[in-house]
Amino acid sequence: MTTGQWWIVALSEQLAPGKVLAAVCNGQQLALFRNSEGEAFALEDRCPHRRVPLSPGQVRPGGLQCPYHGWTFDGASGRCTDIPNLRRDEKIPPAAVAAYPVAELNGFIHVLTGEGEGEAAPAAALPGAAYRASGREYTGTAVVGIGFGHYLDLMLDGTQCLLSFPGVVITDFFMGDPRLDGGYLVLDRGAVWAGKGVGPAFVRDHPLLVRTRVPLAGGDITAELLDADEQPLVTVLIGASANLRGTTSLAWRGFAHERAAGAPFGWRLRRLAGRAPFTVAQAIDARAVALVEAAPSRERGGAAARTIPITPAITAAAGCNGARAQQETFP
Template sequence: MTTPGWWAIALCEAVNDQTPLAVAFGGEELVLFRNAAGQAFALEDRCPHRRVPLALGRVVESGLQCGYHGWTFDGASGGCTKIPNLHADERVPPRYAARAFAVREANGFVHVWLGEGTPHGELPSSDYLPIGREFTGSTIVNMSHDQYLAAMLDGPECLLGFAHVRLTDFFLGDLRSEQGRVVLERGAVWTTQLLPSQFVVDYPLIVRTAVPLSGGSVRVDLLSEDELPLITLMIATGANRRGTTSLCWRGFVHDRLPVHAPLRWRFARTRKQAPFQVKNLIDGVAVAALLQAPSRDLRAMRRPHLIAASAVV
């Protein structure tokens, strides 16, 4: 069951006023589109007439038109505004409406309010403030959403990688909670490091992973040894169909250059090559071999607290 709240479910540039975008996210089947003014909308991806996916239709001036019988729906309210075989003096019954979702955009992500309740609170990407060129992408991975979040703490090297950097399994401190996220840091080394990582005393790099207690937006930072940010990556995650997980991400390189960065890193930076990779093919053997340590704490912290029956009046 999806936790009620704002979820980042798509990149802003993936939603346009030409082709509807179908998104399966958190148990919901959604269709995203824009009007001519650029405003983004989200409707349930099912026509209330014959349950045909609205994503198979087309964007028109008055909203989204179903491709089956041409019914048209307003993006903001979901109300049906036009049925082709009705006479001009006939009104469309109010019950012929598609379910509409609240939408907000920020920092390159389209956010949709999922679950019950009135939309409120900060957006998951509120602390992602890109500088300069961004590197973006989206995919679906063959892994459940809970497993993906757990692996992001237990072994992020199975899910992503930084160019010319090798992540280690050495934790730099304990798991901690910060601003609605569980945060863990581990040491990392340049791939030019001669000694095996287990013999390194002072790690030249730090990888900080921050997994949400509620929602699905994961933040990953590559830091220098004095904790200055080098790369920031925001990955929006959510449960897709059949035990898979939807991902979309944005990331950027900070202005500062590490003093001991190898020439490969400097050269790639000059050529503006992608500084990281979010994997779409995940090694199940490697994931199964991960020690389940931090993820146990994450599950305990995400689990709703039970109220004793004696405490209920």
């Protein structure tokens, strides 16, 4: 029975056969690697011999080889399979490194962490299960200088600090209260096409919505740009988890839907040119974040306290136009 938590830790294309990737997921340092058959594994990024990182090592037929003394560890069990300085007739001591279950789905590599046992999980239970790309994808990874709990709360309170849609202005107007949907808190914010005016009509009429879906436990965040009929224009799935020293790891995939009725010519032209329909902020404006008022995120803390124990975080929501972003694109 699976009792831990599945996290998105990387993008599938980051891990080519025979390659190793150092990652931090939920505060745990991992060495991800893929064998020649294409299967992905995750080990604790520390050799039990001298506690040096395993991630600079090489993938061997028996698993991942430590770069220091050459001990090799099986990806599935973490058991040591080879020590070079032993004679072939000598028994390998029962050395092992922690191994974590891995699952790939819809372009995301998931790792199971936490207490309890669990070798597998139904595909529907994986954070990336609901993501279904259509057309060209825009993807990327980053480590941002904000704590994990704050990142989740800020995605509700001040979405524009962390995410933007070129040609769209995300407003501070909440379209109703946050609503609980399973293990997620969902919130809609009004948005308008850029250049369409910000006077009184702007307050009364919001032809667009930005919907954020933030988990009470785990780190799979969905953000969507919707039209007035609540039909999706852009969908983004961001996998977030705690990195070291108060930072947050991110890995995301997103795409623009075919529907573009009512979109300005400039927005349609950017799509035809292949420009990304969204950006995820990698450098976050700390001054802007400090001005954000705590609002919908208070509901996340309360709902989580009633369901799943988590560490509360202080947050907040106002304009964060100073947030800068970069985007990686994989054709």
